Amino acid sequence: MSQCVYCRQRKGKRPCPALGGLICSLCCGEHRLVRVSCPSDCLYLDSGSDYQQKRLADQFMPVRREFYRQLGDLGGGKAVALFNLIEVVTFSYFEGRRDGQDAEIIAAIQALRRTLSPLHVPSGPMPVFAEHLKKEYETMKKQNPEQIADMSAAPDVLDRAIQFVSDFSGKDFQSRRFLNGLVGYVKAYHPHIAEHLQKKHEPGHIVLPGQSFMPPPAHEPHVHGPGCEHRH
DSSP states (O other), X not given: OXXXXXXXXXXXXXXXXXXXXXXXXXXXXXXXXXXXXXXXXXXXXXXXXXXXXXXXXXXXXXXXXXXXXXXXXXXXXXXXXXHHHHHHHXXXXXXXXXXXXXXXHHHHHHHHHHHHSTTOOOOSOOOHHHHHHHHHHHHHHHHOTTSSOOTXXXXXXXXXXXXXXXXXXXXXXXXXXXXHHHHHHXXXXXXXXXXXXXXXXXXXXXXXXXXXXXXXXXXXXXXXXXXXXXXX
């Protein structure tokens, strides 16, 4: 029996070019690109990522819907639009990349929050994705100033966004759980928007599709009344 080169407990079934031996499917799925430096041509990267995204999409959907409800109660459409922008920019930037981590998303939201805080203290250079998110926010704020949270409301929204991403991501510093959940959700439930966002856009000029992927409202049951055209 060939032992897994990672855990040394289960049977190794997949050739792992990074570790030079056979790895079990459990360790491959859990540690690829996180604790194992997988080469880009590994046969299991794409299939494994697709599986994780589909699995997490179903877990992501209900907690995301509840978070949007909380944002609506907090600050209405402007609060919702701010987090929707974060999701759009995150999907567009990280979809198709294998090296992205939730920590980058959290750091970018934290950086945006600092720039919008009235008590902003200058800091060092922003990470690449943080700068990208900041440019997209500034572009949308300039083009649609009445549709997205401004400096008076954005810090509170961003604090809640940081907590939401962190909670779904979990405690693993190199987690991709939120990122896989978001990407899987958009691909599974809004494929037309996924296709739109997969196209390359110039930094600061993401064109939002006509229909966002915010959770749809619940359908109200039909009630027969005086104006109803249904026959009784």
